[in-house]
Amino acid sequence: MIIERPSQARALGAGRWLLVYGRRKTGKSFLVERTLPFEDYFFVTSDRTILEKKRWQEYSYDSFKEILRRDLGSGKGVVVDEFHRLGEGFLDYLHALPQSGRLTLVSSTLHTARLLLERRSPLLGKFGEVRIPIIDLADALRAAAGRRCGPRELLERAIFLREPVTVNLLEEGDPVAAASMLKLTVPALMGEIFAEEDRKISAVYEGAIRAVAAGRCTSAEVSSHLFSRGLINRNDPSLVQQYLENLQRFGILHKLPVWGRNRHVYRHVSPLTRIFYYLDEKYGAAERDIPPAQMERYLAELMPRIVEDSVRELLGARLGMRVHLHEAADFEVDGIFATFRKPELALAVKWRSRLERNDVVKARESLGRSGAKRKILFVPEKRGIPAEGLELMDVRDLLKTG
Numbered sequence: 498m499i500i501e502r503p504s505q506a507r508a509l510g511a512g513r514w515l516l517v518y519g520r521r522k523t524g525k526s527f528l529v530e531r532t533l534p535f536e537d538y539f540f541v542t543s544d545r546t547i548l549e550k551k552r553w554q555e556y557s558y559d560s561f562k563e564i565l566r567r568d569l570g571s572g573k574g575v576v577v578d579e580f581h582r583l584g585e586g587f588l589d590y591l592h593a594l595p596q597s598g599r600l601t602l603v604s605s606t607l608h609t610a611r612l613l614l615e616r617r618s619p620l621l622g623k624f625g626e627v628r629i630p631i632i633d634l635a636d637a638l639r640a641a642a643g644r645r646c647g648p649r650e651l652l653e654r655a656i657f658l659r660e661p662v663t664v665n666l667l668e669e670g671d672p673v674a675a676a677s678m679l680k681l682t683v684p685a686l687m688g689e690i691f692a693e694e695d696r697k698i699s700a701v702y703e704g705a706i707r708a709v710a711a712g713r714c715t716s717a718e719v720s721s722h723l724f725s726r727g728l729i730n731r732n733d734p735s736l737v738q739q740y741l742e743n744l745q746r747f748g749i750l751h752k753l754p755v756w757g758r759n760r761h762v763y764r765h766v767s768p769l770t771r772i773f774y775y776l777d778e779k780y781g782a783a784e785r786d787i788p789p790a791q792m793e794r795y796l797a798e799l800m801p802r803i804v805e806d807s808v809r810e811l812l813g814a815r816l817g818m819r820v821h822l823h824e825a826a827d828f829e830v831d832g833i834f835a836t837f838r839k840p841e842l843a844l845a846v847k848w849r850s851r852l853e854r855n856d857v858v859k860a861r862e863s864l865g866r867s868g869a870k871r872k873i874l875f876v877p878e879k880r881g882i883p884a885e886g887l888e889l890m891d892v893r894d895l896l897k898t899g
Contacts, residue, residue: 498664500632500640506532512625514600519629519748520767521605521687524661526578528629529601535574537564541582558583562590569598578603596623630748631767632659634811638896648877648892649850653800656807660769673793676772680783683773704728705740706765709750710774714762716741756821756833756840768803775799801848805831808846808875811895818842828863843867846875857885 502524509515509532517525530538538550539561547561548554556564568575580587580602591600602624637658641651650671657663657672662682666675687703701723708722716734719741724732741763744750749770750763765771776782776795787795809832813820818834818841832844845860857874864872864887872887879889 502636508627514624516602516624517627518604522662523629525603525629535576538576540578572598574599576601581606634807652892656768679773701728707774709763710771711778753822756823804848805846828866830867840869842871843869844873861885
């Protein structure tokens with residue numbers, strides 16, 4: 498299965514010198530190879546061996562630099578994948594090169610991306626920045642729609658397909674089988690993100706990732722979690738703010754404002770990493786094999802929240818509105834979509850195989866209290882459900898463009 502990603506492909510055409518970065522296994526190399534014209538594609542291995550992938554030849558560092566200078570000088574395209582492994586001396590060399598030809602650098606480490614993007618970097622301004630996230634839900638849905646399955650299975654399968662590493666797993670099995678492989682795949686997904694950080698800092702990053710997966714989603718809650726595990730010296734949210742911002746910049750977490758309150762919460766960008774760390778924090782999934790029947794129950798426990806986040810994210814992108822979470826003790830709304838601080842749309846998500854009329858009545862009452870003009874109830878399948886004064890939306894509506 499090849500999942501087309503038109504928005505990322507367009508971003509790669511935005512400049513002649515590009516820095517393409519993102520977490521491991523988001524499809525960076527695949528997109529670059531399919532989208533950009535180039536004459537040489539160099540891949541730097543973990544032991545700093547430099548391979549040219551078209552001819553599958555190995556080059557010394559000095560020969561590589563000479564080919565790079567010659568090809569760029571003659572206007573050719575060159576890709577250097579995992580370039581960070583060449584060290585900071587290579588960055589100095591790039592700084593000295595005239596900005597000619599088409600140069601694309603690809604990296605999967607947080608350290609290198611931060612090093613290049615911070616203000617004092619000598620390369621600032623020479624490169625267009627393209628972060629490759631996981632696959633958009635809309636693209637994954639279109640790819641999954643060719644299979645014969647019901648709406649619930651379609652959306653849940655598409656959510657897993659947002660991670661390219663799951664494509665082969667899902668072609669041969671279902672989400673439960675794919676989830677059973679998470680303890681092997683997720684550590685590899687995180688891979689080299691923190692390879693250039695010292696061990697103590699890496700532990701803080703992983704602790705923050707685990708905290709958010711376990712539902713500790715504010716900076717204060719993350720700080721308390723890290724302090725309780727001895728990863729920071731005092732329980733102070735200001736100590737974790739930079740870690741959270743770095744994780745957000747690199748596409749591991751995203752930050753959502755809470756409607757009507759001066760606070761934000763963090764969520765995992767990747768449903769897969771969220772599932773793995775949630776299962777590990779709650780059930781010790783990294784240390785044992787979970788039987789399929791148990792895994793199915795655990796996924797059923799978590800999937801409604803993942804669907805809620807996924808639908809809210811997709812609608813926000815499609816509508817071009819700012820997305821807010823909503824917190825209230827007396828009524829439940831799963832998302833507020835606003836323009837200029839005015840609520841335009843309120844969303845409720847009911848991810849159940851069977852919806853009772855009373856569920857629709859309660860959703861209508863809650864959405865009515867939001868003050869939004871439009872009130873949408875999202876369900877797996879809307880046929881046969883009374884609208885009760887609401888806009889009904891289901892999985893098939895997500896497949897529509899625009």
